[in-house]
Amino acid sequence: xxxxxxxxxxxxxxxxxxxxxxxxxxxxxxxxxxxxxxxxxxxxxxxxxxxxxxxxxxxxxxxxxxxxxxxxxxxxxxxxxxxxxxxxxxxxxxxxxxxxxxxxxxxxxxxxxxxxxxxxxxxxxxxxxxxxxxxxxxxxxxxxxxxxxxxxxxxxxxxxxxxxxxxxxxxxxxxxxxxxxxxxxxxxxxxxxxxxxxxxxxxxxxxxxxxxxxxxxxxxxxxxxxxxxxxxxxxxxxxxxxxxxxxxxxxxxxxxxxxxxxxxxxxxxxxxxxxxxxxxxxxxxxxxxxxxxxxxxxxxxxxxxxxxxxxxxxxxxxxxxxxxxxxxxx
Numbered sequence: 001x002x003x004x005x006x007x008x009x010x011x012x013x014x015x016x017x018x019x020x021x022x023x024x025x026x027x028x029x030x031x032x033x034x035x036x037x038x039x040x041x042x043x044x045x046x047x048x049x050x051x052x053x054x055x056x057x058x059x060x061x062x063x064x065x066x067x068x069x070x071x072x073x074x075x076x077x078x079x080x081x082x083x084x085x086x087x088x089x090x091x092x093x094x095x096x097x098x099x100x101x102x103x104x105x106x107x108x109x110x111x112x113x114x115x116x117x118x119x120x121x122x123x124x125x126x127x128x129x130x131x132x133x134x135x136x137x138x139x140x141x142x143x144x145x146x147x148x149x150x151x152x153x154x155x156x157x158x159x160x161x162x163x164x165x166x167x168x169x170x171x172x173x174x175x176x177x178x179x180x181x182x183x184x185x186x187x188x189x190x191x192x193x194x195x196x197x198x199x200x201x202x203x204x205x206x207x208x209x210x211x212x213x214x215x216x217x218x219x220x221x222x223x224x225x226x227x228x229x230x231x232x233x234x235x236x237x238x239x240x241x242x243x244x245x246x247x248x249x250x251x252x253x254x255x256x257x258x259x260x261x262x263x264x265x266x267x268x269x270x271x272x273x274x275x276x277x278x279x280x281x282x283x284x285x286x287x288x289x290x291x292x293x294x295x296x297x298x299x300x301x302x303x304x305x306x307x308x309x310x311x312x313x314x315x316x317x318x319x320x321x322x323x324x325x326x327x328x329x330x
Contacts, residue, residue: 004164004303014089017154020189024159028064028065028066028067029065029066029093029285030066030069030090030091030092030093030094030098031067031068031069031092031093031094031095031281032068032069032071032087032088032090032092032094032095032096032303033051033068033069033070033071033096033098034071034072034073034080034083034087034094034096034097034098034102034105034106035047035048035070035071035072035081035097035098035102035230036072036073036077036080036098036099036101036102036231036234037073037074037075037231037234038071038072038073038074038075039071039072039290039306041234043233043234043235044070044072046151046271047098047118047271047274048068048070050271050275051096051274051275051277051278051281052120053275053276053278053280054275054276054278054279055251055278055281055282057278058278058282059277060282063116066083068274069087069090071083071084071086071087073101073102073105075103075184075206075207075234076206076233077083077174077175079100079106080101081105081108081109082254083105084097084102084105084106084108084109084110085109085289087106087109088109088113089112091144092113092116093113093204093206093264093285094113094114094115094116094207094281094284094285095110095113095114095115095116096115096116096117096118096277096281097116097117097118097141097191098106098118098119098274098277099113099118099119099120099175099230099233099270100117100120100126100128100175100176100180100230101175101230102117102118102230103115103117103126103128103139103141103296104126104177104314106139107127107128107139108129110138110151111136111137111138111313114136114138114139114151114283114284114289114290115138115139115140115141116139116140116141116277116290117135117139117142117277118138118141118142118270118273118274118276118277119142119143119144119268119270119273119274120142120143120144120177120182121143121144121175121176121223121228122143122145122152122176122180122183122307123135123139123141123143123295125152125176125177125179125180125183126176126179127181129295130151130223132165132214132294132295133294133295134196134291134292134294134299135291135292135293135294135295136306137290137291137292138290139290140278140290140291140293140294140295141178141277141280141295141296142273142274142276142281142295142296142297142298143279143295143297143298144228144253144267144270144273144277145267145268145297145298149253149266149267149301150184150187150188150189150191150227151187151188151190152266153187153225153251153253153264153266153267154167154191154192154197154251155191155194155195155227156225156251156264156266156299156303156321157223157225157249157251157264158195158196158197159225159318159320159321160220160249160263160264160317160318160321161249161295161315163222163235164197164222164223165196165197165198165201165222166198166219166221166222167192167197167198167199167200167221167222167223167224167225168200168202168217168218168219168223168224168226168248169188169199169200169201169202169225169226169227169237170202170203170204170213170216170223170225170226170232170239171201171202171203171204171205171226171227171229171230172203172204172205172223172231172232173205174200174205174228175227175228175231175235176228176231180242181263184227185226188225188227188233189307198215198217198260199225200216200221202215202216202219204229205229206234207231207235209238209239210242211243213242213243213245213246213248216246216248217246217248221248222249222253223248223249223250223251224243224250224251225250225251226239226251226252226253226257227253228253228267230270233254233256233257233270233282234250235263236254236256236260237260237261239257239262240257240260240261240262241261242250243262243263244261244309244312247313247320249263249264249313249315250262250263250264251263251264251265251266251321252264252265252267253265253266254267254268254269254270254302255269255302255303255304255326256269256271256304256327257268258304258309259304259329261306261308261309262306262309263305263309263310263313263315264304264305264306265302265303266302266303266304267301267302268300268301268302270299271297272298273296273298278295280293302326303324303325303326304316304325304326304327304328304329305321305322305325305327305328306329307322307328307330308327308330310330
């Protein structure tokens with residue numbers, strides 16, 4: 001099935017501003033869930049499950065007081081607009097939009113329904129909020145601080161591969177706004193220049209990972225670098241397997257890539273940020289306005305190394321990196 005409507009529950013009608021109505025008329029809160037991936041994909045199951053689990057951890061009970069309407073973009077940014085409009089037509093009380101493409105689609109679909117975003121890039125540059133501390137509109141949620149991490153990630157791959165000079169950068173230029181994307185490109189260019197690295201960009205506009213990796217390999221890079229992209233994260237095992245096929249040491253922006261075989265990763269966990277959306281849903285159901293709920297930035301960045309992958313690629317990991325890593329995977 002392309003979509004499912006899942007009945008779940010947020011316990012305790014007294015938690016909501018419309019509590020009296022809920023108790024007298026069995027009022028159910030209607031929550032729309034939007035993700036770039038297909039709604040029946042493992043990625044959607046994983047993320048939507050985290051949202052529900054986060055609510056359960058806050059004391060809500062499943063099965064009585066809330067209805068979830070799940071929609072996905074099937075890996076297509078263009079399709080997200082129609083899915084966001086469909087969620088709005090269902091007269092939901094809150095929309096949870098995972099990743100920047102879904103957040104932007106939801107924003108275009110409504111300026112009145114509260115929107116909680118999960119693991120977006122730069123919500124200010126993307127035009128989602130006025131500021132992190134005072135969002136000012138109908139949107140709040142979590143950001144992974146993508147642009148600020150690029151220089152750190154490049155520095156780590158330089159330390160791991162001191163002889164490297166050419167990096168293939170896989171990216172989707174449309175994953176974020178032009179301003180956010182330009183910020184990432186600028187940071188990468190400045191960091192690469194200081195580190196003596198040459199960057200060659202390889203666009204992956206859709207799901208043609210095979211073609212992108214073949215193109216990247218043709219440039220004979222010493223390593224692979226990946227810009228943030230929710231579609232990449234949802235297909236992380238495919239990307240890591242392709243990097244292994246072409247024997248490309250890869251720097252990724254989340255520990256989850258390293259867990260499935262990627263060489264090295266540094267960044268905030270999108271899964272943890274997505275689970276945190278439950279906090280915002282809870283606050284809004286209790287009467288808070290998104291305009292007054294600060295966007296949360298991550299406080300922890302995971303640095304992970306896969307020692308087995310390094311051995312397969314013939315890479316000796318410096319002891320300084322092993323000591324600095326939060327997680328060394330064998």
